[in-house]
Amino acid sequence: MGMIHYYNVEDGEFFVFDEFLICQIAEGVSVTPGHSEILNQVIKKHFLGKDLVYISNRVNSYSVDPLTYVEVEHIPNLIAIAMVPDDDVMRKNAEYERNFYDKPYEIFNNLSQAIEWSHRMINDHVLG
Numbered sequence: 158m159g160m161i162h163y164y165n166v167e168d169g170e171f172f173v174f175d176e177f178l179i180c181q182i183a184e185g186v187s188v189t190p191g192h193s194e195i196l197n198q199v200i201k202k203h204f205l206g207k208d209l210v211y212i213s214n215r216v217n218s219y220s221v222d223p224l225t226y227v228e229v230e231h232i233p234n235l236i237a238i239a240m241v242p243d244d245d246v247m248r249k250n251a252e253y254e255r256n257f258y259d260k261p262y263e264i265f266n267n268l269s270q271a272i273e274w275s276h277r278m279i280n281d282h283v284l285g
Contacts, residue, residue: 161203166195173203177210177239177275179268184217193228204234208282210275212239214268215247226257237261237278239271 164171169182178199182188200209211229229235237260240251248264255262261278265271 164199168192168195171196171199173199176208176279177212177272178203179212179214181214181216182219184219186217186219188219188221188225190222190225190228193225193232196229197232200232200235206234208234208236208279210237210239210278211235212241212268212271212275213251214271215240215242215251217243218247221250221254223254223257226254230258230260235260236282237263237275239274240264241266241268241271 160172160174162171162173164173167183168186168188169180172179172181180196196211229238238258240254240263242248242251242264251264255264263271263274265274
């Protein structure tokens with residue numbers, strides 16, 4: 158389960174693995190629907206023809222326009238989102254954002270739990 162690729166982009170970082178990718182947005186960024194274009198490019202390059210789970214490792218403070226989830230939801234092979242908030246404020250934001258995403262969306266206390274859930278989501282989706 159080694160990392161396949163690493164991207165350091167203007168607004169954050171992507172860590173690409175076989176079945177999931179981890180994103181860490183930079184401090185102070187305002188994530189808008191336009192940010193989904195970068196995500197889409199990474200997914201098309203590394204996950205063509207296979208499902209994946211997006212893990213947001215929220216170690217920095219930033220804001221998200223909830224309409225971003227409407228855009229991201231249209232990525233067909235993105236089957237679920239996992240959030241790993243660093244504090245209570247980030248957790249409350251993640252709980253609010255959940256209302257704008259209709260696919261599986263879970264919040265975890267640590268990255269290990271999110272990765273385990275990602276593997277289950279992929280396996281269940283393949284078998285389902």
